[in-house]
Amino acid sequence: MKDVKNSKVIIVGAGVSGSYLGYLLASNDINVIIIEKSKDVKKDSGIVSNRIFNFIKIDDSLIKQKIKRMKIYFGDNAFNITSKKPFAIILNRKNFGRYLRKKAIDSGAKIIFDEIVGLRIRNKEIEAIGIKNRYRGKLIVGADGANSIIRKCLGISSPKLYLGFLCNYIEKNKNRNENIFVFHNKRYSKRFFAWKIEANKELGMITELVDCKKSIDNFISDIKKENEIIVKERHYHLIPFGTTKSYGSKSILLGDACGQVKPLTGGGIVYSLICAKGAMKVIKEFLEKNDEKIIKSYEDMWKREIGHEIWFQEKLRDFYERLAQRDIEKITRKIKELHFNEFDYDISIDIAKKIFLQTPKKDLIELAPLFFKYFLC
Numbered sequence: 220m221k222d223v224k225n226s227k228v229i230i231v232g233a234g235v236s237g238s239y240l241g242y243l244l245a246s247n248d249i250n251v252i253i254i255e256k257s258k259d260v261k262k263d264s265g266i267v268s269n270r271i272f273n274f275i276k277i278d279d280s281l282i283k284q285k286i287k288r289m290k291i292y293f294g295d296n297a298f299n300i301t302s303k304k305p306f307a308i309i310l311n312r313k314n315f316g317r318y319l320r321k322k323a324i325d326s327g328a329k330i331i332f333d334e335i336v337g338l339r340i341r342n343k344e345i346e347a348i349g350i351k352n353r354y355r356g357k358l359i360v361g362a363d364g365a366n367s368i369i370r371k372c373l374g375i376s377s378p379k380l381y382l383g384f385l386c387n388y389i390e391k392n393k394n395r396n397e398n399i400f401v402f403h404n405k406r407y408s409k410r411f412f413a414w415k416i417e418a419n420k421e422l423g424m425i426t427e428l429v430d431c432k433k434s435i436d437n438f439i440s441d442i443k444k445e446n447e448i449i450v451k452e453r454h455y456h457l458i459p460f461g462t463t464k465s466y467g468s469k470s471i472l473l474g475d476a477c478g479q480v481k482p483l484t485g486g487g488i489v490y491s492l493i494c495a496k497g498a499m500k501v502i503k504e505f506l507e508k509n510d511e512k513i514i515k516s517y518e519d520m521w522k523r524e525i526g527h528e529i530w531f532q533e534k535l536r537d538f539y540e541r542l543a544q545r546d547i548e549k550i551t552r553k554i555k556e557l558h559f560n561e562f563d564y565d566i567s568i569d570i571a572k573k574i575f576l577q578t579p580k581k582d583l584i585e586l587a588p589l590f591f592k593y594f595l596c
């Protein structure tokens with residue numbers, strides 16, 4: 220017979236979103252347990268905008284590199300984006316994941332290692348069924364990633380899922396360098412891109428699940444033509460694109476579980492923190508008033524903050540997906556170098572506006588028919 224563990228709030232998943240929400244709730248004296256299936260923390264590229272500093276104290280030991288420059292390839296064309304002030308940072312990602320879990324524990328949350336396999340909604344409470352124990356609470360949070368079991372149990376349909384691939388490499392005859400390269404090439408992905416981050420000694424890519432092995436092989440063999448590298452430690456995760464409904468009876472979804480991710484880059488760390496703050500306020504009010512209607516306001520709240528940006532970024536990705544490779548190259552040949560004093564890495568409308576203003580008028584006129592062709596057809 221499994222033990223029953225009680226708490227006010229049950230969070231499933233101690234990734235960025237679950238750990239941060241656990242920390243916020245416990246800091247507000249709300250009794251919370253976090254159920255996590257893995258002792259290890261997730262590895263991703265760890266690139267985040269400076270907004271991260273609005274949410275949590277990040278000391279230098281968690282920062283690998285401050286980013287002032289990226290080289291973006293579209294086929295064989297490339298241009299640099301540079302900024303006087305750093306526009307993003309690379310986190311020491313594993314340490315950051317551990318740091319968030321520790322912050323949650325230090326503020327009073329309890330992390331229990333178990334895997335949730337089912338959910339039972341009762342009259343006055345909700346019960347999560349784990350492999351080891353059962354957990355009862357007033358509300359459950361599915362912060363359990365792109366393949367969320369909580370989302371499935373609530374009958375909420377899945378966002379579109381893509382493959383996020385990472386591997387580390389050893390590069391012969393090269394001193395450590397600080398470059399970040401982003402490669403757009405339809406042989407790697409029709410919709411997304413691949414990258415090389417030298418500070419992480421990392422190659423990565425987001426690609427369609429169909430034919431993903433071929434896409435990864437294409438990318439790695441292209442990299443090997445230019446660099447003498449040995450690939451090691453491959454990691455595969457799912458990445459969601461497009462948002463889903465984010466609440467149900469006595470439950471909410473947070474982070475990758477409901478697609479709170481930037482469609483342009485696949486980045487979800489900062490969005491998770493933004494949405495966790497909203498979730499904390501809603502959960503607090505729900506527990507005080509015990510009124511189910513309050514849960515719905517969570518979705519309105521986070522959509523007000525990031526909904527328009529997700530919408531715009533999806534449109535840009537749709538546009539890119541429909542562009543033929545020759546048209547992409549035609550457009551990007553016009554971009555030589557983009558230099559800004561500073562910009563917000565999370566706000567693509569801001570970046571698009573800056574690119575528009577920096578492109579000479581005669582080039583804009585020349586490219587106008589292409590934009591009409593893709594936007595109108």
Ligand SMILES: Cc1cc2nc3c(=O)[nH]c(=O)nc-3n(C[C@H](O)[C@H](O)[C@H](O)COP(=O)(O)OP(=O)(O)OC[C@H]3O[C@@H](n4cnc5c(N)ncnc54)[C@H](O)[C@@H]3O)c2cc1C
Nearest residue numbers: 232234235236256263265266335364383474475486487488
């Ligand atoms: C290759 C790659 C590169 C990326 N690079 C970046 C980047 O540079 N910048 C950025 O901002 N974002 C990046 N992301 C996205 C980022 O990893 C996520 O958006 C972010 O970590 C938020 O995740 P989360 O906490 O919602 O989910 P996750 O990080 O997936 O955490 C979910 C947690 O739930 C646990 N779990 C799952 N199921 C269960 C279960 N049934 N029971 C108990 N526990 C469970 C998992 O073990 C995990 O710890 C990248 C993603 C990938 C795949």
